[in-house]
Amino acid sequence: MIEITNEDIDAIETILFPNGSTFNESHRKVIKNLDTVDIKACPGSGKTTSLIAKLLIFEKKLPLENNRGICVLTHTNVGVNEIKRRSSQQEGGRLFQYPNHISTIQVFVNKYLAIPAYKHFFLDNVYSIDMDTYIENFKKLFYKISRGYRQNIERKFPVEDLWQKLVFDFEDDGTIYLGAKKLEDVYSNTTPTYQYLKDLKKGLLEKGILSFRDAYVMAFKFIKEYPEIRDLISARFKFLFIDEMQDTSPIQMKLLNEVFDKSQVTIQRIGDTNQAIFESSSEELSWKPEKRSLSLTESKRFSAAIAKCIDKICIEPQGVTGNNTIPIIEPTIIVFNDHNIEKVLPTFAELIIENNLHQNDRNVFKAVGRVSKPHPEGKITLPSYYPTFNKRNSKSVRFSYSSLQEYIDAINQIEDHNVNEYRRLLINCMLHALRIEEIRKDDKWYSEKALLQTLTEKNEQIAINLNRLIAKWVLNAKNGQPIHNEIAEFLTSKFVPLIKGSKQVTKELKDFCTITKNSVDNAVETEETEQKNSYFHAVKSGSELKINLDTVYNVKGETHTATLYLETFYKKYDLSNLMDYLKQNHTFPKGKEKINALCVAYVGLTRPSHLLCLSMRQETIDGNEEDLKKAGWNLLYIKD
Known part of the structure; x- marks a missing residue:
């Protein structure tokens, strides 16, 4: 034992x-x-x-x-x-x-349930279990629907929402839902619209193009048929x-x-x-x-002062205690009005400088909020504080992309230096090329194992040198050297012709391997977005202090030196909605909205180690000043 x-x-x-x-x-x-x-x-x-x-x-x-x-x-x-x-x-x-x-x-479900289930039920390999690949192919099929029917669907269900709403039922994978209703209850099963949408959803599954949700559908189907799993x-x-x-x-x-x-x-x-x-x-x-x-219940992340202020701003207080080795800086509420909201970030920056936090060895400063998009009626959201803010695209590394350039760009996004991650990425790029050419083995999509086996059979030397070739590409990419043309040449002139048995490759593969204006624009846009989401504040020494803006959802799990939680509007102004909790008057929350608001606030407020700030409208704070001070908050009013 x-x-x-x-x-x-x-x-x-x-x-x-x-x-x-x-x-x-x-x-x-x-x-x-x-x-x-x-x-x-x-x-x-x-x-x-x-x-x-x-x-x-x-x-x-x-x-x-x-x-x-x-x-x-x-x-x-x-x-x-x-x-x-x-x-x-x-x-x-x-x-x-x-x-x-x-x-x-997700990886566990894919490996042990969804992929084996798909092989069993469809006698084929999964093409992809990836949201970007799924959405891309969903849209391609949707825009092949006859124009009149497609436009009628889009009036009710814009395609940006449709791919999320058109799903298989977990309990019965033969039943398709459109939102909360069965597809046949939205469009009669005798109509062409019903048939178009049914064929679209089933067509993706038959091609092996699965969403993450589809992976769970396959998993439940597998367990239902084989409970001994x-x-x-x-x-x-x-x-x-x-x-x-x-x-x-x-x-x-x-x-x-x-x-x-x-x-x-x-x-x-x-x-x-x-x-x-x-x-x-x-x-x-x-x-x-x-x-x-x-x-x-003892936090090593933040000071005792922060622990005191945030302990009641949650669903269930845990009696959190802070780290006594971190210097005490009084948590501060920055109070603003409509005329001086643009001064919130500079005021936060000055507090950072005033407390010498910019001189820390590790200095991460972020301003976060719940809502990232501008409000149609002008309510306060993240762009209200910093108009250039644009919610950035996810930086998470995927293993399926729509162009060769995107696969290459992903090499530099991998933070884990395990060579297997790079290898997996580039092997997937090769498999993607075979799928574009619709090349199969034994009437199944190629897997990595089948690919290596075929390479060995057709040209053992290429198979032997493959890992060395991948290592060279990765090293060159990491050193800033161009590798696009070399990989494109390999795919179109050596690799695909070898597997295919023909030197002819399709226009689709050539397009996949071509650097387009879009791929260049995407790279520039990503860099510009990084700049748009960062506020720079001049320090007397001549240097600059950088404050990144982001949503609370994107900073979960992070630790910052200083965090500014920005009040935003989501059905209500979130900090106004939580005023009793900010004053350390805790009651168990009732209703989904209150629970969600508390959880979002708690995640945002527990990021900093040294300095916690809130931005709050004058209207929110009026009448609550003394209670907030008693709860441990310092109030700092921005002057017009």
Whole structure:
């Protein structure tokens, strides 16, 4: 029977904390616990570090009894990469080897359920499970619909919304919904419109082009037909750890419950229900921690002054305590009116300079808000404070793009320097080229395995040199050298003709490999967007202080030196809606809107280590001044 001791934790501290920090008793209790339990953790409490410590201790004790594995699921690749980086520091790291599995929930669903299900039901390989590829192909098929019918559909359902609304039912994959209603209840199944939309949705699935939601549809279908999958997965994994549990959607929760048998698998769910925020208003919190849970309430991230002010601005106060080694700077509310709103960011910058935070070794300054788009009636949103603000495109690295140039651009977005990530990206680019040419093997889309096998059969030397070629491209790209023409030449003159058995390639492939004005414009636009979303403030020394603007959703998980939470309008002005909580008068929130507003505010307010500021309209603060001061807030009025 495996056991984690204080001696194990002492040894791992030297790896995780080279500066001499240690785990406190609450952390040690969490690390040593090997039972099924929920773990509630406040922001900056070290929950992920505690999980990593437990995993690294496990790694030294592998293999487990009967060679069972450890499964770790997260919601982003950030946590996965951190575990991977730490594991690589230990000799003989085995956490990322069979029978263990560490990935995002989506990758787990794809690998063990959706992809095998698709192969079983359609006797083919999945083309892609990727939202950008799905949306791109959805629109292509939609614009092939006869113009009159297409325009009638768009009057009710603009295509930008349609791809989200036209979905398969989770329980019965043969039923298609359009929004909340069955497709046949929106358009009669005798009409051409019904048939067009039905053919569009089913056509994408038959081509193997899946949305993330479709992957879950396939997963449920697979489990329904083969319930023994639950026994197989539960027999393989002895432990399941789920990080950031509050971000788990109801459908993810349902699937995990169906796949993992609690009687066979020890399950630990780790998160903070106060930080459950979703960009889609249709999503909701699915995780309710068990009463018998463990807690981590001491934050290493922020000062005691910040901890005092934010503890009640949440669904359920946890008695958060701050880090006493961080200097106390009084949390400040910057009060503005319609005539001086443009002075909010400069005032925040001056507070940063006044407290010498710009001289810190690590200085990250951000201004965040809930709503990023201009309001049609002129209500205050992020652009109201900084008119050039434009919500940036997601920087997350995908593995499917619409052009060769986008694949190359993605090389420099990969932060994890594991060569396998680069290799996977460029292999996917080659597979994409084969799909453009509609080249199959045994009437199936090529997989990586089939590709390497065919290359070996047709030209063993190219197969042998492939990894070396990919490494050269990546190195050159990282060094700023042009690689586009070389890869384009390889794809169109060597690779595709070799697999195809013909030197002729389609116009579509040539277009894919051509640098267009759009691809150049996209690169310029991305750079310009970065500039538009940054406010620069002059410092007397002659340097500049940079404050990045962003949405609360995009900064989740980050730590800033100073954060400014900007009041914005979402059905109501969000800080006005939360005034009682700002004054430390907590009542359990009722209604979905109040709960969502609290979670968004809590995430935004718990980012800074040293300085927390709010911007608040004069109308919001009127009559509440004394109560806010008693709650620990300093009030700073902007002068016209």
